[in-house]
Amino acid sequence: xxxxxxxxxxxxxxxxxxxxxxxxxxxxxxxxxxxxxxxxxxxxxxxxxxxxxxxxxxxxxxxxxxxxxxxxxxxxxxxxxxxxxxxxxxxxxxxxxxxxxxxxxxxxxxxxxxxxxxxxxxxxxxxxxxxxxxxxxxxxxxxxxxxxxxxxxxxxxxxxxxxxxxxxxxxxxxxxxxxxxxxxxxxxxxxxxxxxxxxxxxxxxxxxxxxxxxxxxxxxxxxxxxxxxxxxxxxxxxxxxxxxxxxxxxxxxxxxxxxxxxxxxxxxxxxxxxxxxxxxxxxxxxxxxxxxxxxxxxxxxxxxxxxxxxxxxxxxxxxxxxxxxxxxxxxxxxxxxxxxxxxxxxxxxxxxxxxxxxxxxxxxxxxxxxxx
Ligand SMILES: [Zn+2]
Numbered sequence: 001x002x003x004x005x006x007x008x009x010x011x012x013x014x015x016x017x018x019x020x021x022x023x024x025x026x027x028x029x030x031x032x033x034x035x036x037x038x039x040x041x042x043x044x045x046x047x048x049x050x051x052x053x054x055x056x057x058x059x060x061x062x063x064x065x066x067x068x069x070x071x072x073x074x075x076x077x078x079x080x081x082x083x084x085x086x087x088x089x090x091x092x093x094x095x096x097x098x099x100x101x102x103x104x105x106x107x108x109x110x111x112x113x114x115x116x117x118x119x120x121x122x123x124x125x126x127x128x129x130x131x132x133x134x135x136x137x138x139x140x141x142x143x144x145x146x147x148x149x150x151x152x153x154x155x156x157x158x159x160x161x162x163x164x165x166x167x168x169x170x171x172x173x174x175x176x177x178x179x180x181x182x183x184x185x186x187x188x189x190x191x192x193x194x195x196x197x198x199x200x201x202x203x204x205x206x207x208x209x210x211x212x213x214x215x216x217x218x219x220x221x222x223x224x225x226x227x228x229x230x231x232x233x234x235x236x237x238x239x240x241x242x243x244x245x246x247x248x249x250x251x252x253x254x255x256x257x258x259x260x261x262x263x264x265x266x267x268x269x270x271x272x273x274x275x276x277x278x279x280x281x282x283x284x285x286x287x288x289x290x291x292x293x294x295x296x297x298x299x300x301x302x303x304x305x306x307x308x309x310x311x312x313x314x315x316x317x318x319x320x321x322x323x324x325x326x327x328x329x330x331x332x333x334x335x336x337x338x339x340x341x342x343x344x345x346x347x348x349x350x351x352x353x354x355x356x357x358x359x360x361x362x363x364x365x366x367x368x369x370x371x372x
Contacts, residue, residue, distance in 0.1 A: 126143065
């Protein structure tokens, strides 16, 4: 649909009528809206006829001020006026294919200058039809919960709604602002109370603050490629890296209960993190248990030792026969039966005491080495 709108600043002069006719021939608009026509009554009707229109909606000018004309030629165009005001005409348009539009023709950004009273009908009730065209239903519910303005209720005053006495206080402003952050606080508390390694807590917190350097974020800063290097057609967002990427998803699908899979993949990021921390979503711990068993294997321990040696420090390795330091040998063997993690032994185990006592008494344990 083609609409021509012109702030004409006086429609009655012959030259204006001629210019408008020329524009009509060139642009062929379906609807022409003229504002600030500055003429009204019979004079206005004559001008409209001279312009060649056979349909018109007119919000009359007050003397020589304002005036809005909605003009069209096509008989198939049906226009219903929803509400009018000296500064705007609000209408519903339907064409011959039964498509509808809502249109507001206005002067001087009238909505900005509108008063609450303009949304009230003559009978004192809210003009709901008018409000529904402008604002969403949830806001209308809030508006209708208030009384429409009435002169008998006194003059309008500016008030601060968070305070009970409607006067502004810093405390109430602080309270309102902290409530706004409540969701984030909840996430923070969940991460803080989560029983797991500190570095993973930090990682989760950075993720919720969107501080992880994903390709998408890097692109915003440095203009690099925003896509994931594993699945090149997808931008590497936070959720992609942690959940949706084919590699991450392969692991999640082994861990998350099938009944939770749909919700798991649909949740937005923050909800997803909170959900992970509060709901029991795991299918079984089997894959990780196997890993733990493997971690106890001497081969894994030797690999860990060699990795530790390669760190940036000086390490001196000395070889001594197990009989040369029987206590260390005993502790090493004992550790194979203990669960994974750091163990602090604060009382001497009986097995170790005997070895130390023997040592103190000077018991020698020669080792027979057979040389071939
Ligand atoms: Zn990916």
